[in-house]
Amino acid sequence: MTATEDPTEAGPPPPDAVSRRIAALLTELGPQCGGEIHAIFVLTVAAELAAIFATDEQGQPVQILPPEEIMALVRVHREASAVQPDGPWWRYLLVVSESGEARTDYDFGEQPFPDEHLFPAEVYRADLEAFPRHRLPVWLAAHIGHADRQSRPAEMAATAEPVVAVVADDLPALPLLLARWAVLSAAFLAVGSPWGPRVLPALGLFEGVERSGSSLWILPGDRAVLSGGVWNDPVLDAVYHGEAPMPDLYAGAPAWVANATLNPRAGVGLLSFCYWWDDGRWYRAPGHTASDITAAVPGVWSEESAAAIVAALVAEEPGGRTHDTALGLVRAADRGEVGRGLLAEVFGEGAIDEAYLQLTMAGISTRR
Secondary structure, eight states: OOTTSOTTTTSOOOHHHHHHHHHHHHHHHSOTTOOOEEEEEEEOSSOEEEEEEEEOTTSOEEEOOOOHHHHHHHHHHHHHHTTSTTOSOSEEEEEEOTTOOEEEEEEOSSSOOOGGGOOOHHHHHHHHHHSOOSOOOHHHHHHHHOTTTTOOOHHHHHTOOOOOOEEEOSSOOHHHHHHHHHHHHHHHHHTTOSOSOEEETTEEEEEOTTSOEEEEEEETTTEEEEEEEOTTOHHHHHHHHSSOOOOOTTTTOOTTOSGGGSOGGGGGTOOOEEEEEETTEEEEOTTOOGGGTGGGSOSOSSHHHHHHHHHHHHOSSOOHHHHHHHHHHHHHHHHTOBOHHHHHHHHOSSSOHHHHHHHHHTTOBOOO
16 A cells, blocks of 8 residues: 555555554654654544654654544554454554554553543444444443433432431441541551552542542531442443443432532442441441442451551561551551551551651541
8 A cells, every 4th residue: 555545445454554554654754763653543433633752862752743644544444443343442552663563552441541532422422323332331331321310419419309318337437437548548658559548638538459439528517428439330330231220329318418529430420339427327328238339448347357458568478466566556546546656666667757647637646
């Protein structure tokens, strides 16, 4: 195929051949310094974008604007990929080496796209009309079809029909849950981990490595809201891929359980559970128990579950003494009296300032 040939005239060429042609054209457009070229193409039938960068002689990134010839080839490549069981790709990643070799990868949506690569819902609907698929990832199905069904604006919450909520005895009492959340946050920070839960004034946050997560809002008057989402929740899968109704996670919830106190997943239709603490007890709508949400909440379920996580952070193969020390830390947190000395005893005198601040913001630190 020459640079001036119509890539669609004789039927679509093999995707590998198209990739090599795109790589050759990008090499011609890039700086002549022999560095790699990284390209990402994001396409549907209704919208497309490209981000292409090379490196100049000073080692600085140089953006390459693809001409129509390259974008036409990318469209051909995507159409050729439509014969795959997963349908055509949505993101096409191409790396061109110094020698001109092309390395490719294709994104079919197993993981959420970065915000800058996510198109509006109507764009994906148009693409599905052109290339129907048997199944979508739950996150993308929610993006297309959630229709704000999990939104609970304050005015809606204030006028909700009265329903008797279910008393939830599958969570620790709020003071213990918050204390363990904070001590786990402190533990992850103490060992320098970017993962794990975090605590802010009146707010606990958790995002698991497998994309489940939750938030814990602490409100005045001994009230709280715990809500979040489980990655690839089978209940939501049934909602978006079948005829199952969207579960009413707010049945019986008071007016202060509203968008402002809900996990952001509610805004994109991916909320799996919602609990609220009021008058010394946890409540929830029927249908969800703690066994459904363990992946989305830190290991706050018991002293032992929290201590096991702390011990594993301290040592790859924690022994009895490490576990006993971790258990002592968790029990001190449950009592609301963790001092810097105890924190240093568990993690050493290193970077524990951020860890100690987590305990302070949760109200369980002491000066000693």
